[in-house]
Amino acid sequence: MSYLTDAPIDSQELVKRVMRRSDGACVVFEGVVRDHQQGKRVESIFYDAYRPMAEKEIARIIDDISVRFPDVAPAVIHRLGLLKVGEASIVIACSSPHRGEAFEACRAIIDRFKQTVPIWKKERGPGGEEWVGWQK
């Protein structure tokens, strides 16, 4: 199973994948392309990845989260390619018997994701384009 896709993400499919009859909560996080960044207008974002390594790093995060929150069933998909404002770049779903750990696990996944997974984004707007995080 791949954690990366080139197509729009179906978050309901992700919810169905994680929900069990014993679950009383499902937290879904969607990361969405917004129309601005640090005062500049953004029209689209191009996402690039070192695909095989990104798959491995995401699998590692999911494994760690499953150890830390044994009652949580987590799922994540990240989209690559050119995304327009309002489109989801990442969807994370965490189901659990109770809401507390579902919220915590979801938050922990997105926070780790942003630190280690080799995915990059190039923001495009009226003023040009630039790779986020790269200091010229």
Added chain:
Amino acid sequence: MRVRLLYFAVLRDITGKSEDVVELPEGTRAQEIWNRLRAQHHELAGYERPPMTAVNESYVPAEQTLRDGDEVAFIPPVAGG
């Protein structure tokens, strides 16, 4: 020995290619490849060390000694999510 270099994101834009195969003396460290890239591309002048380094799809220190057949990628600041 022969090593495969992969370029992603800003590094692909700067170098104008997505990969390279290079002949290197035994015992070469990843940092030495980065030093070479810096010498060739002024855009990298501000980065004395690579932001992060991966060998065979795992993060390693830039001081890592490379082996024949390794796949090396310098990882610009990640921005997923």
